[in-house]
Amino acid sequence: xxxxxxxxxxxxMGMTNKKSLKCEQHMGHRAMxxxxxxxxxxxxxxxxxxxxxxxxxxxxxxxxxxECPNSSLLNLHLHALQPEDSALYLCASSQLGGExxxxxxxxxxxxx
Amino acid sequence: GENVEQxxxxxxxxxxxxxxxxxxxxxxxxxxxxxxxxxxxxxPQLIIDIRSNVGEKKDQRIAVTLNKTAKHFSLHITETQPEDSAVYFCAAxxxxxxxxxxxxxxxxxxxxxx
Numbered sequence: 001x002x003x004x005x006x007x008x009x010x011x012x013m014g015m016t017n018k019k020s021l022k023c024e025q026h027m028g029h030r031a032m033x034x035x036x037x038x039x040x041x042x043x044x045x046x047x048x049x050x051x052x053x054x055x056x057x058x059x060x061x062x063x064x065x066x067e068c069p070n071s072s073l074l075n076l077h078l079h080a081l082q083p084e085d086s087a088l089y090l091c092a093s094s095q096l097g098g099e100x101x102x103x104x105x106x107x108x109x110x111x112x
Numbered sequence: 113g114e115n116v117e118q119x120x121x122x123x124x125x126x127x128x129x130x131x132x133x134x135x136x137x138x139x140x141x142x143x144x145x146x147x148x149x150x151x152x153x154x155x156p157q158l159i160i161d162i163r164s165n166v167g168e169k170k171d172q173r174i175a176v177t178l179n180k181t182a183k184h185f186s187l188h189i190t191e192t193q194p195e196d197s198a199v200y201f202c203a204a205x206x207x208x209x210x211x212x213x214x215x216x217x218x219x220x221x222x223x224x225x226x
Contacts, residue, residue, distance in 0.1 A: 042201050042216035043156065056213060090155065098205055098212045099144055103155040
């Protein structure tokens with residue numbers, strides 16, 4: 001299995017809602033990532049987990065809260081988002097060292 | 113920290129022609145350089161990568177060259193086909209103060225006209 005699976009594919013939420021994005025991989029990768037991407041722009045790194053521990057937080061606002069329950073799963077909890085947070089949220093995984101990232105198909109998020 | 117510049121931002125070629133996309137990086141210690149292709153509405157997919165101890169790597173119609181002295185690397189696509197149309201991102205793995213994270217270029221939108 002060489003896939004990273006993300007759910008949901010689309011999400012519309014109001015600014016007072018709480019929602020979660022989910023990501024799963026079964027490639028035995030020990031590094032997992034959350035990226036944010038605007039249309040035709042490069043992915044922007046948000047968080048990196050290595051061995052299920054948060055190793056990089058790119059000064060992301062606290063309304064985004066990551067969680068890594070085990071080596072195969074990665075969640076991103078969303079609360080009180082702003083309209084400017086609307087974007088494609090991509091999960092990725094890799095072996096340690098940051099090489100050969102496999103990306104999921106993403107969650108297209110719209111905040112109203 | 114590492115900075116990656118990518119040119120051109122848009123590129124239009126006729127089917128069968130070659131396409132070249134160039135990137136420069138600032139951190140001389142960077143040692144890993146991948147290229148990602150992202151079709152409209154799809155995920156970024158790794159198409160080729162190169163490490164700093166190699167000058168060139170080829171995979172069918174795609175090749176990447178690296179000039180460490182000049183700190184630039186390029187993607188070459190030969191015999192382009194309409195399905196090569198996509199946004200291409202180069203990246204470099206920063207080392208100092210960046211935890212080995214990938215730094216992406218701004219992307220090149222390639223259009224291959226039949």
